[in-house]
Amino acid sequence: MKSVVYNRLRRIVDASRVSDAIEDRIVSSYDASRIKYLPDVVVKIITTKEVSEILKIAYTEKVPVYTRGAGSSVTGSAVPVKGGILLDTSLMNRIVEISPVDLTAVVEPGVVVTDFQKEVEKYNLFYPPDPASADFCTIGGNVATGAGGLRCIKYGTTRDYVLGLEVVLSDGRIINTGGGTLKKVSGYDLTRLMVGSEGTLGIFTRIILRLIPKPTAESTISAFFDTPDKAIEFGVLLLEKGILPRSLEFMDRACLMAVNKYRPDLKIPPTSQAMILVEFDGQPEDVNNQATQSCKLLEGIQPITLKRAVNKEEAKYLWSVRKAISAALYSITTQKISEDICVPRHAIKPILSYLNEIGASSGIPVAVFGHLGDGNLHINFLVSNPSDRAFGTSKEQEARLAGVLDKLFTKTIKLGGTLSGEHGIGMTKAKYLPLEWGRDEIELFRAIKQLFDPKNILNPDKIFSQYDVWV
Ligand SMILES: Cc1cc2nc3c(=O)[nH]c(=O)nc-3n(C[C@H](O)[C@H](O)[C@H](O)COP(=O)(O)OP(=O)(O)OC[C@H]3O[C@@H](n4cnc5c(N)ncnc54)[C@H](O)[C@@H]3O)c2cc1C
Structure with missing residues (x-):
């Protein structure tokens, strides 16, 4: 420069x-x-x-x-x-306004998500988007990646809470999209276009967010199973009964065994093949009914253990297994490649059994956890597992991994899913974009990028940039 x-x-x-x-x-x-x-x-x-x-x-x-x-x-x-x-944007982090009357807030992009959540709770309000990185990631980053999280089955993703944006365009012009009303059907919906644009169309300098009243009660339940099918079956049963949890999380045996080694104090039953964590929120009576019905359903499936938290401390303890996964996986491998495909709920079972197949045939250990409620699965390939001698050299690893990723993404799309449920495309998934989108759609993406950023200066070489022809 x-x-x-x-x-x-x-x-x-x-x-x-x-x-x-x-x-x-x-x-x-x-x-x-x-x-x-x-x-x-x-x-x-x-x-x-x-x-x-x-x-x-x-x-x-x-x-x-x-x-x-x-x-x-x-x-x-x-x-x-x-x-x-x-x-x-870390210093551009003011919460400009919280309006309990309008149920909206205006923030700068560098506000950390949990700081914002804590602040709105002082007004008895609730900001539901809850990525697992909420303690350190920013609202601006969440908007730019269309972040999801742990409560999407009931509350949707960040996209559903962005009402408007102040955006600086690539040539320095400042525009506003959306606004402070819940309903607005005036002109094209540029806010939706900006959400998930990964810093490639404009820079958000102010964000108008939707809030909702804070739920007054919560209830958390965890269960371990001797087969993953029982966990999946529970998810289906629950929704069929019309019970809508705010979180419905799944962990497979590989994750559980990693957590067991990392946090033996959590006492994971050694025969566990899967775990589910389910959480409800709302009015106390409703929450109690939903949790009681869930426990009955779970008992019918015969889990190895079933626990219902009686207070916040216990709920936190039940969540500890889920929250320890990332660190636990890093404790058993030097590198992991994490994908975040999302499939329709009916396709969760087929994609999990396909993963078993490709994991076994490639020799790459796979650990899966994720959001059973919305079909968004975090698939971790443990590519440099020092204890896995059969795995071979790093060049062989790379070739095998590339083959496995190709297979995973192809199958995901075939099952009606998407390459990314919440992390976006960035650099790592750019080459797979044509698996999901046809030529016409990618041409349209490129035309939009060119319109907003004719000189390709905003976050170049991301999402679909190998198809850029105007660089
Ligand atoms: C342990 C861990 C857990 C995670 N859990 C989740 C999860 O549950 N759900 C989930 O969705 N993600 C999760 N993530 C991924 C990550 O936290 C999200 O993608 C998050 O939204 C990124 O926010 P950030 O502030 O770190 O943004 P960055 O990583 O700094 O940036 C992300 C993108 O946003 C763009 N961007 C940032 N600010 C702006 C702005 N003001 N204007 C325009 N573009 C901007 C950047 O250019 C970049 O393209 C997790 C990550 C980790 C490490």
Whole structure:
């Protein structure tokens, strides 16, 4: 990047927030995918005007611009693959307004999700989107990735709570989409287009969110089974009875055994082949009825153990198994490739048995957990398991992994599913996009990208960029 650009940036933003020091560049060079590329300069933005002025320069000089929330993306979507300017939103983190009358809030993009959830609860309000990374990821990142989480079966995803956005376009123009009303059918729905756009169409500088009244009661239940089919069967039965939990989580034996090794204090029954965690919320009487009915259904399926939390402490304890999975898997492998396919609920059983098949034939250990309620499964390939001697060299691993991923994604699409339920495409899944979308759809995506970002400076080389013809 030319030094003239750097000097101009320092005239727009206080010098203390613009840095080309190697330590600042390294900190912003990677996300949770572990892919790394150094940006040329890191700018900690705090106002919309700054973002607009920076983009005017980037547009004129054709410098790539990458926006970073907390860098917790698992697909490389936050990685500055072409260098250039990295806009860090961590200081742009004010909760501007919470309106108990309108049930809305206005926030800046760098607000951390749990900080926001805690703040709205002071008004007896509830912001349901709850990614497992909520303690550190930002609302801006959630909007840009269309983040899901643990409560989607009942409450939907981040997409369902974004009412409007202030967006800075690639040439520095500032636009507004949507607004503060629950209903709005005026013009095209640019808000929906922006949600999940992974920083490729514009930079969000303000976000209007929908809130709902806070549920007054919660109930959590966990059960271990001697076969995964029983867990799946329970999910179907529950919904058939018209009972809608807010979370319905699944863990397979590989996850449970990893957690057992990592947290023996959680006392996972050694014969467990699967676990479900189900949680209800709402009015106390309803919640109690739903939890009681669920326990009856579960007893009918004969789980190994069944526990119903009687207080918040116990609920937290039941959740510990689910929350320990990521760390537990890293404790048994040096690397894991995590995919987040989503299939219609009827296809959960077929995709799980297909995974057993391809896991066994490739020799790659697979661990699966996820959201049984919405069909979004986190499939972890443990590619560098030191104890798995049969696995061979890393080149062989890569070839085998590529074959397995091809098979997994092809089968997922065949079953009516999608490559990503919540993490997005980023870099890691870009080459698989044509499995899910035809030529006409990808052409349309490209045309939209070109309209919003004619010089391809916003998060270039992401989502479908190998099909870009105008670069
Ligand atoms: C342990 C762990 C658990 C996770 N659990 C979940 C889960 O349950 N559900 C889920 O959906 N995801 C989950 N994730 C993935 C990740 O947390 C989400 O994708 C999250 O939305 C990313 O937010 P972030 O602030 O870290 O954004 P980043 O990773 O910094 O950025 C993600 C994308 O958003 C863009 N972006 C960020 N801010 C803006 C902005 N203001 N304007 C425009 N574009 C912007 C970036 O350019 C990038 O493309 C998990 C990740 C980890 C590590």
